[in-house]
Amino acid sequence: MxxxxxxxxxxxxxxxxxxxxxxxxxxxxxxxxxxxxxxxxxxxxxxxxxxxxxxxxxxxxxxxxxxxxxxxxxVGNHEVALLLYLDGYLSREPWLGYGARETLFSYGVDPDRLASLYGSNEQTDARIREAIPASHVDxxxxxxxxxxxxxxxxxxxxxxxxxxxxxxxxxxxxxxxxxxxxxxxxxxxxxxxxxxxxxxxxxxxxxxxxxxxxxxxxxxxxxxxxxxxxxxxxxxx
Missing domain, CATH: 3.60.21.10 (Metallo-dependent phosphatases)
Structure with missing residues (x-):
């Protein structure tokens, strides 16, 4: 520059x-x-x-x-962690430990409630990933x-x-x-x-x-x- x-x-x-x-x-x-x-x-x-x-x-x-x-x-390491989670390279619990729970709250998602509603990690992760707008990810x-x-x-x-x-x-x-x-x-x-x-x-x-x-x-x-x-x-x- x-x-x-x-x-x-x-x-x-x-x-x-x-x-x-x-x-x-x-x-x-x-x-x-x-x-x-x-x-x-x-x-x-x-x-x-x-x-x-x-x-x-x-x-x-x-x-x-x-x-x-x-x-x-x-880009910061927290944005990269989000992308790694969305792409399946970082599992949910380590990602939430980064402070991502507050991020999900801001998108109207409670990950703990989702985990209690869905029996499987795959369904929970799918619902979480759907909550982040594609335009934000892009x-x-x-x-x-x-x-x-x-x-x-x-x-x-x-x-x-x-x-x-x-x-x-x-x-x-x-x-x-x-x-x-x-x-x-x-x-x-x-x-x-x-x-x-x-x-x-x-x-x-x-x-x-x-x-x-x-x-x-x-x-x-x-x-x-x-x-x-x-x-x-x-x-x-």
């Missing part, structure tokens, strides 16, 4: 927090009024699970972005795992040190932690990511984690980047 003459707003893990996303977007729109040029919102993944309104969040990010903005949605399948420019990388979890960006493994982009954290001072680009909850986003070497645990704290965080300068915005400010 060419970031010249561009204002970027990266938004951390939403996890079903629709109200907080709307509040943060309103602040982004207000903040962006002082800038000319292209304006892009980059969502860092994990739109679903844990929080109460996963369906609304998906519908929101599928809809057109705020006027005057472009929006890029990256949207999730299109999401990229990383966006990068000459100086910045935007990704859900991080990157594996010593591996060229084009050779990164998707599992690392969605799940990596310690190996990435330990290499923060050796990175050759600034990496903006989520995935690991922090109380306050703090620059560590050349990485910045902006996942402030919105589903627990009510604080959804964005990072505004203009040139080489950044500023944090919060849904609670």
């Amino acid at each position: 060419d970031m010249r003459d561009t204002v970027v707003y990266a938004i951390g893990d939403v996890h079903g927090c629709h109200k907080e996303l709307l509040a943060l977007e309103a602040k982004i729109e207000l903040d962006a009024q002082r800038f000319s040029g292209r304006k892009i919102i980059i969502m860092l993944g994990d739109y679903i699970d844990r929080g109460p309104h996963s369906r609304r969040v998906i519908e929101h990010v599928m809809a057109p972005p705020p006027k005057g903005f472009q929006r890029v949605c990256l 949207f999730l399948r299109t999401l990229p795992a990383m966006v990068c420019s000459e100086e910045f990388v935007f990704v859900h979890a991080g990157i594996r040190p010593g591996i060229a960006l084009e050779a990164q493994d998707e599992n690392d982009l969605l799940n990596i932690r310690e190996e990435f954290f330990q290499a923060a001072h050796r990175l050759d680009r600034w990496v903006v990511h989520g995935h690991t909850i922090v109380d306050v986003p703090t620059l560590d070497g050349r990485r910045l984690d902006i996942d402030t645990g919105a589903f627990q704290t009510g604080r959804l965080t964005a990072l505004r980047i203009v040139g080489k300068y950044g500023r944090l915005l919060s849904s609670q400010d």
Whole structure:
């Protein structure tokens, strides 16, 4: 991505927090009024699970972005877990342990009640899979795992040190932690990511984690980047 003459707003893990996303977007729109040029919102993944309104969040990010903005949605490990379940590669109980029960509630489905109504796992899973609109599934399948420019990388979890960006493994982009954290001072680009909850986003070497645990704290965080300068915005400010 060419970031010249561009204002970027990266938004951390939403996890079903629709109200907080709307509040943060309103602040982004207000903040962006002082800038000319292209304006892009980059969502860092994990739109679903844990929080109460996963369906609304998906519908929101599928809809057109705020006027005057472009929006890029990256995939997170929670979206991949949903797709793995829908495709039969992840069984229901491990998936529900990810926080997916709240996602199903948002689609009007109680998985425990379904399991009690249907004797077989196959019937229960079939009813659950029918509840997720095909348009939502198709949207999730299109999401990229990383966006990068000459100086910045935007990704859900991080990157594996010593591996060229084009050779990164998707599992690392969605799940990596310690190996990435330990290499923060050796990175050759600034990496903006989520995935690991922090109380306050703090620059560590050349990485910045902006996942402030919105589903627990009510604080959804964005990072505004203009040139080489950044500023944090919060849904609670």
